[in-house]
Structures are given as C-alpha cells and as structure tokens.
Amino acid sequence: MSLTPHQRTVLNYIGEFQGKRGYSPSLADLAIAFGVRSKNSIAKVVNTLVAEKQIEKDPKGRIKIINMPSDDTAAPIKLSLFGPIAAGFAAPVEEHAEEQITIENYLVKDRSSTFLLRVKGDSMIGALIHEGDLVVVDRSKHPKPGDIVVGVLDGEFTLKRLKKDKGKFYLQAENPDYPDLHALEELQVAGVVVGLMRKMTI
Numbered sequence: 001m002s003l004t005p006h007q008r009t010v011l012n013y014i015g016e017f018q019g020k021r022g023y024s025p026s027l028a029d030l031a032i033a034f035g036v037r038s039k040n041s042i043a044k045v046v047n048t049l050v051a052e053k054q055i056e057k058d059p060k061g062r063i064k065i066i067n068m069p070s071d072d073t074a075a076p077i078k079l080s081l082f083g084p085i086a087a088g089f090a091a092p093v094e095e096h097a098e099e100q101i102t103i104e105n106y107l108v109k110d111r112s113s114t115f116l117l118r119v120k121g122d123s124m125i126g127a128l129i130h131e132g133d134l135v136v137v138d139r140s141k142h143p144k145p146g147d148i149v150v151g152v153l154d155g156e157f158t159l160k161r162l163k164k165d166k167g168k169f170y171l172q173a174e175n176p177d178y179p180d181l182h183a184l185e186e187l188q189v190a191g192v193v194v195g196l197m198r199k200m201t202i
Helices: 005-021 029-035 037-052 103-107
Strands: 076-079 099-100 114-118 134-138 146-155 156-165 168-172 187-197
Touching: 005 029, 005 037, 099 103, 103 187, 114 187, 134 156, 146 168, 156 187, 168 187
Parallel strands: none
Antiparallel strands: 076 099, 114 134, 134 187, 146 156, 146 187, 156 168
C-alpha cells in the first residue's frame, strides 16, 4: 500500500525532527506539530508507518532513528594513520602509514543511534570539552557511573558526568564553579558521549 500524502508528511517530519534534535518525536510532539488534539489519531498514522516498514519502534514503543536516504554517493573519507607520535620527548619519525582509517567507522558504531551535539558553556572543561566542540553521542550505549552523558534532568538537557552515591544517580560538572545536579523528579540519560571533535584554529 502506498502512503497517503498525510502519512508521507508525518514520515518526513519525523526524519527532519530526528535530524535536527538527535532524538525521536513523541506522540505529543507530533500532535502539536500537526494541530491534532488527540494523540490517538496521530498514533494511528505512526502505527501505519510501522506496518508499512517505513519506521520502527524500540522495545519501549519509541520511534527509532530513521536512516534517511541520501543522494550523496561520495566515498567515505579515509585518512592515513601514522604514529605513534611522542607528546613528550622527540622520537624517530615513522614514515609509513600503519593503516587507513575511515573517520566515520572510527567514531561511529551504529549510525542509527549516534548523533552530534555542539557544546555550549564551560562546565566540562575539566574533561577537556570546550564550548564549540562537537561531542559524538551514542544512544544505544548503556550508561555507567563515570560516563559523560547527555542527561535529561527534570526535562532539561545538559552535558555532564554521571555519578552515583548511595544508590542514587546525579550529574556532576567538570568545573568546580558548577554545583552537582540532583533531580527533583526524574533523571534520564539520552546518550553516552563516545567521541569528541574540535576544529583547531591557529
């Protein structure tokens, strides 16, 4: 069965929402976007898209990240990996590349669960994460105490280190000027930071 124009519009909106925010819209988000009062009507559209295998849901019923088709057929960027290089005393030069590295494969384990976030603020400078950096976030990675995570603290997103004390999780900055963050109602983890990208300016 081909999709109706409305179903196609909803599908496109889900893809655009995920591309901009890095996570999937809820039924409430979709209802607001399309001016629908009842979430049941938008749920029917979503279920149709699932039945037509246009989208998938995770075990909790949330819409999975869509792998949007791309017209870009360029080959992945591969760069020669040399090294190691001494960051202390000088060492003899290694002239031959050890291997060819594809940057995407090096940083990304699963494209459907990985997204980038641009950092704002200086609360993580102790972890060498600065304002303007791009952090690579994996939604599928199970968060553990000590991980740097994208935390959702009482509905607000923040980049902090996940900590645990007396059985309770909280978020800790890597800057003594910022206090520890404890949830008043709920603390969730939207993803674990697995990489960092920074464009050097000289």
